[in-house]
Amino acid sequence: MTSAEEHNSGGMGKDLVVYLCILALAGLQFVIAYQNIDASQMFVRMLLVALVEAGLALLFFMHLATEKRGFMWFVGIFTVFVLLALQYGWTDSFRMVSGVPWAK
Amino acid sequence: MSQADLTMEGPSAGLTAGPAFSVPTKKLAMWVFIIADTATFAACLVAYGFVRNATPNWPRPFHSITNVAVMTFILITSSLTMLMGVRAARAGNKAGALRWTFITAAGGIIFALLHIHEWLVLIDEGMRLFKNPWGTGLFGASFFSITGLHLTHVTGGVIALIAVGIRYKGGRYKADDLEILGLYWHFVDLVWMFVVPMVYLLNLAH
Numbered sequence: 507m508t509s510a511e512e513h514n515s516g517g518m519g520k521d522l523v524v525y526l527c528i529l530a531l532a533g534l535q536f537v538i539a540y541q542n543i544d545a546s547q548m549f550v551r552m553l554l555v556a557l558v559e560a561g562l563a564l565l566f567f568m569h570l571a572t573e574k575r576g577f578m579w580f581v582g583i584f585t586v587f588v589l590l591a592l593q594y595g596w597t598d599s600f601r602m603v604s605g606v607p608w609a610k
Numbered sequence: 611m612s613q614a615d616l617t618m619e620g621p622s623a624g625l626t627a628g629p630a631f632s633v634p635t636k637k638l639a640m641w642v643f644i645i646a647d648t649a650t651f652a653a654c655l656v657a658y659g660f661v662r663n664a665t666p667n668w669p670r671p672f673h674s675i676t677n678v679a680v681m682t683f684i685l686i687t688s689s690l691t692m693l694m695g696v697r698a699a700r701a702g703n704k705a706g707a708l709r710w711t712f713i714t715a716a717g718g719i720i721f722a723l724l725h726i727h728e729w730l731v732l733i734d735e736g737m738r739l740f741k742n743p744w745g746t747g748l749f750g751a752s753f754f755s756i757t758g759l760h761l762t763h764v765t766g767g768v769i770a771l772i773a774v775g776i777r778y779k780g781g782r783y784k785a786d787d788l789e790i791l792g793l794y795w796h797f798v799d800l801v802w803m804f805v806v807p808m809v810y811l812l813n814l815a816h
Contacts, residue, residue: 552807
């Protein structure tokens with residue numbers, strides 16, 4: 507069975523369930539926006555929800571779940587590496603706003 | 611040993627044995643593009659987060675979530691209609707595939723119009739690339755560049771949906787081509803899932 511045939515075998519029902527899950531998670535982000543919490547907590551919660559949403563879209567809408575295992579690793583490793591490599595500067599953004607302890 | 615023998619039997623024989631990961635070449639190319647585009651959007655969003663975190667007087671100009679909620683609903687729903695189009699194409703239902711592809715394109719057009727409307731409202735309130743009435747001027751530059759980049763992707767996607775749809779109808783493209791375009795469209799949807807919380811929801815005026 508090819509990957510195309512595999513992802514067709516799930517039926518429209520699975521797509522609808524994934525769609526409703528993503529829609530509900532998107533709604534949850536809007537609910538979080540009105541919670542009485544500080545910005546950093548809000549950011550973490552929204553980011554976690556967005557990651558779950560993105561995972562569902564990748565696995566089921568983009569059919570990564572039914573691709574070959576080696577291909578999943580290829581996409582995953584490259585993407586995660588790029589995303590992690592972008593995170594090195596955060597301490598500097600805190601330094602800019604608070605000035606310590608990296609300012610000197 | 612001839613060059614042909616080397617190619618067929620030598621150490622490089624694997625290079626011509628078939629597509630990498632048994633994924634069709636066009637599909638692999640789209641995935642590589644998506645990975646590269648992920649880096650582009652991630653760089654923009656990380657730079658935005660960096661600036662926002664380091665700027666005390668960051669503006670919070672959004673009073674209503676209605677427009678962005680409707681935009682989100684339309685974009686996620688257009689991903690579903692894209693899936694339906696690919697499914698119809700795989701089932702050999704050409705008319706159905708074309709109908710769903712054009713419905714997806716229509717969703718993209720509505721999304722783009724709502725997006726432009728939102729821009730115009732903000733511009734009307736005094737927001738420009740490097741200044742605004744609420745706080746640091748960096749907000750306009752980051753807002754317009756991130757949402758503009760996404761809007762460009764949506765616009766490009768709509769054009770591609772119409773072009774591929776027409777060529778699919780004419781028999782030049784197949785279901786595989788629709789599926790590959792679908793990957794791009796889902797990616798545009800996926801990026802929006804990160805743009806909404808970072809650019810809109812964290813900047814709501816409470």
